[in-house]
Amino acid sequence: MRKINFSAGPSTLPYEVVKQMADAVLDFEGTGTSISEISHRSKEFMNVLSEAKSLVKELLNVPDGYSILFLQGGASMEFLRIPMNLLTKDGYGAYLDTGTWANKAFKEAKGIGNAVCVASSKEDNYTYIPADYTVPADADYFHCTSNNTIFGTQIKHFPKSPVPMVCDMSSDIFSRTIDVSQFDLIYAGAQKNVGPAGAVLVIIKDEILGKSGRYIPSMLDYQIAIKNDSMYNTPCTMAIYMAMLNLRYLKNRGGVAAAEKYNEEKAAMLYDEIERNPLFKAVAKKEDRSNMNVTFVLNDPEKYTDRFAELCSKAGIRDIKGHRSVGGYRASIYNAMTKENIQVLIDVMQQLAQEK
Amino acid sequence: MRKINFSAGPSTLPYEVVKQMADAVLDFEGTGTSISEISHRSKEFMNVLSEAKSLVKELLNVPDGYSILFLQGGASMEFLRIPMNLLTKDGYGAYLDTGTWANKAFKEAKGIGNAVCVASSKEDNYTYIPADYTVPADADYFHCTSNNTIFGTQIKHFPKSPVPMVCDMSSDIFSRTIDVSQFDLIYAGAQKNVGPAGAVLVIIKDEILGKSGRYIPSMLDYQIAIKNDSMYNTPCTMAIYMAMLNLRYLKNRGGVAAAEKYNEEKAAMLYDEIERNPLFKAVAKKEDRSNMNVTFVLNDPEKYTDRFAELCSKAGIRDIKGHRSVGGYRASIYNAMTKENIQVLIDVMQQLAQEK
Numbered sequence: 001m002r003k004i005n006f007s008a009g010p011s012t013l014p015y016e017v018v019k020q021m022a023d024a025v026l027d028f029e030g031t032g033t034s035i036s037e038i039s040h041r042s043k044e045f046m047n048v049l050s051e052a053k054s055l056v057k058e059l060l061n062v063p064d065g066y067s068i069l070f071l072q073g074g075a076s077m078e079f080l081r082i083p084m085n086l087l088t089k090d091g092y093g094a095y096l097d098t099g100t101w102a103n104k105a106f107k108e109a110k111g112i113g114n115a116v117c118v119a120s121s122k123e124d125n126y127t128y129i130p131a132d133y134t135v136p137a138d139a140d141y142f143h144c145t146s147n148n149t150i151f152g153t154q155i156k157h158f159p160k161s162p163v164p165m166v167c168d169m170s171s172d173i174f175s176r177t178i179d180v181s182q183f184d185l186i187y188a189g190a191q192k193n194v195g196p197a198g199a200v201l202v203i204i205k206d207e208i209l210g211k212s213g214r215y216i217p218s219m220l221d222y223q224i225a226i227k228n229d230s231m232y233n234t235p236c237t238m239a240i241y242m243a244m245l246n247l248r249y250l251k252n253r254g255g256v257a258a259a260e261k262y263n264e265e266k267a268a269m270l271y272d273e274i275e276r277n278p279l280f281k282a283v284a285k286k287e288d289r290s291n292m293n294v295t296f297v298l299n300d301p302e303k304y305t306d307r308f309a310e311l312c313s314k315a316g317i318r319d320i321k322g323h324r325s326v327g328g329y330r331a332s333i334y335n336a337m338t339k340e341n342i343q344v345l346i347d348v349m350q351q352l353a354q355e356k
Numbered sequence: 357m358r359k360i361n362f363s364a365g366p367s368t369l370p371y372e373v374v375k376q377m378a379d380a381v382l383d384f385e386g387t388g389t390s391i392s393e394i395s396h397r398s399k400e401f402m403n404v405l406s407e408a409k410s411l412v413k414e415l416l417n418v419p420d421g422y423s424i425l426f427l428q429g430g431a432s433m434e435f436l437r438i439p440m441n442l443l444t445k446d447g448y449g450a451y452l453d454t455g456t457w458a459n460k461a462f463k464e465a466k467g468i469g470n471a472v473c474v475a476s477s478k479e480d481n482y483t484y485i486p487a488d489y490t491v492p493a494d495a496d497y498f499h500c501t502s503n504n505t506i507f508g509t510q511i512k513h514f515p516k517s518p519v520p521m522v523c524d525m526s527s528d529i530f531s532r533t534i535d536v537s538q539f540d541l542i543y544a545g546a547q548k549n550v551g552p553a554g555a556v557l558v559i560i561k562d563e564i565l566g567k568s569g570r571y572i573p574s575m576l577d578y579q580i581a582i583k584n585d586s587m588y589n590t591p592c593t594m595a596i597y598m599a600m601l602n603l604r605y606l607k608n609r610g611g612v613a614a615a616e617k618y619n620e621e622k623a624a625m626l627y628d629e630i631e632r633n634p635l636f637k638a639v640a641k642k643e644d645r646s647n648m649n650v651t652f653v654l655n656d657p658e659k660y661t662d663r664f665a666e667l668c669s670k671a672g673i674r675d676i677k678g679h680r681s682v683g684g685y686r687a688s689i690y691n692a693m694t695k696e697n698i699q700v701l702i703d704v705m706q707q708l709a710q711e712k
Contacts, residue, residue: 002383003388005388007389009395010593012393021381021392026375032361033358033368033674034374036377036551036598037363038366039365040366072554076574077429080575108573108575111571112573191590195392196393197590197591198595215467217464217467218463219433219435220436233432233433234365234430235553236428236554237552239554318387318389
């Protein structure tokens with residue numbers, strides 16, 4: 001029996017993609033080898049990488065002049081690659097502090113050079129997205145996090161930035177239409193809407209590179225990665241293949257616009273229940289709440305925690321516990337989470353309220 | 357039909373492990389989620405990581421005082437992590453230059469600080485392992501590469517090192533018994549004898565860390581990785597799981613000593629044929645030749661290349677082409693390559709000679 005997996009990442013993927021991946025582990029598209037065994041330099045795998053890049057370009061309508069990379073190390077390695085590539089000796093990076101990961105990105109930049117925080121909601125435990133700030137015109141770049149996985153907030157409108165805009169879209173890329181031309185660097189750890197853990201997707205405007213004046217180690221240098229088409233060393237072949245399958249699935253189901261509509265409807269179902277249900281309340285400020293990670297708590301945890309856990313477990317729900325820094329619950333409802341599965345959670349919440 | 361895959365990495369894995377992995381992609385050990393979807397913080401995955409570490413410790417007889425890590429970025433990221441963690445401001449790393457990868461490790465260290473090359477076989481296109489050198493007693497560390505995948509050479513006897521000895525064992529770890537206590541840091545990209553691409557195994561003596569006096573970015577800091585048990589950020593879950601399955605398989609088949617005996621017999625079969633067969637000759641110097649990557653060329657490539665390719669293809673052999681810097685052929689015969697499959701290659705070589 002397949003569980004209803006609300007994990008924040010690695011997270012649920014379409015079962016059709018999972019089945020295709022299992023097939024490719026046994027025999028990768030008739031090559032007589034497993035996708036785990038095939039050379040990254042084989043023409044068969046080169047085709048996979050090429051299709052994965054094409055799908056990213058098509059699904060997000062990436063303009064010319066941008067490179068698409070699949071690297072290793074997760075978003076956390078990008079926290080380092082970004083200042084190494086973009087931060088000049090005397091300049092500074094401007095960071096919007098909207099959550100744990102945004103803050104880690106900021107700290108990593110400060111280890112390399114200068115970085116300033118333009119606004120933060122840390123004092124309110126990141127329950128909202130700061131609105132009252134200006135992106136400084138003399139910064140080397142502006143860094144923001146489109147969706148805060150832990151706190152369940154999401155930037156609904158991106159600022160106009162007079163300097164290159166860098167965005168960590170790890171937990172909401174491919175979930176809504178975006179105008180890539182607004183951004184100069186987009187990155188996303190794969191393990192939510194892209195595929196399994198092990199790859200990080202980077203979309204980068206070529207012209208912003210080569211200006212930091214800094215020595216950049218080979219494995220951190222975007223220009224080396226671009227020149228070698230993500231193959232300066234052995235890439236994470238299985239993760240890239242499964243990401244390709246998942247993006248192909250997204251395309252066949254109507255692409256990002258269709259996913260966005262479905263995601264809005266899904267999130268509304270769950271937020272409506274949280275508002276309606278007397279036992280629960282939402283964590284994030286209403287206008288900033290995320291369509292990907294729905295954070296909520298019990299009003300009386302002492303009374304209901306055990307029974308709610310029991311009902312969830314009986315219904316086949318797993319990994320709905322909130323991050324320790326927020327507590328309560330977090331339902332991560334990425335592209336692959338279905339309305340039917342969200343309805344199961346809503347039914348459980350309603351049953352708990354009826355038992356009261 | 358399963359092909360005979362001589363790829364240098366990613367490379368062939370035991371079919372039993374491949375089948376177990378395919379099962380876990382569909383449903384990971386009855387959890388109701390795919391191994392590609394399960395949270396790295398779940399108790400089920402924590403058990404996987406724990407078993408993988410225990411297997412490494414047991415199979416290599418790793419002494420206490422060493423930490424075992426599964427990181428991301430491949431061996432190439434270790435080329436950077438090593439000087440970042442071990443190289444002092446005024447000190448230097450001593451490097452043995454035995455091949456393309458050894459040389460890349462050396463260059464990466466020179467980007468961070470001082471590094472010297474103690475000996476090199478570059479002028480002879482790395483056909484042998486230099487023997488005439490001393491490890492300098494004032495270096496911060498000594499770096500060597502146990503097996504040179506591209507050139508088919510292997511260090512048979514490691515030097516006594518008066519300073520911490522660091523070894524890239526990417527292409528021969530788990531293929532032969534080693535005395536881990538001789539080394540202070542061992543690392544290996546997974547995609548040969550460990551598992552699929554996406555993870556790099558690091559075995560490190562704790563006491564050598566924390567002495568470089570250098571600022572180390574979080575994702576490059578071994579002490580942070582150790583403190584967080586390889587989970588400072590999301591690890592490459594699928595690769596770690598498959599590595600665990602593969603190490604479990606190795607243990608069940610008699611461990612490293614049994615693999616070593618089998619590997620010696622396998623390599624002897626193929627080298628004997630290369631010596632016997634009038635059409636072929638070996639590339640590497642006899643006493644330094646690798647039991648993992650067998651490099652050889654046709655004496656008359658113009659005459660036999662096409663027919664040899666045709667016979668190989670008919671026999672179900674793939675990815676036997678040599679690296680462009682050596683040419684000819686490279687049969688990578690890691691732990692999972694069977695004698696039966698090597699016999700198929702030998703039969704093809706003999707048929708070619710008979711047709712002459």
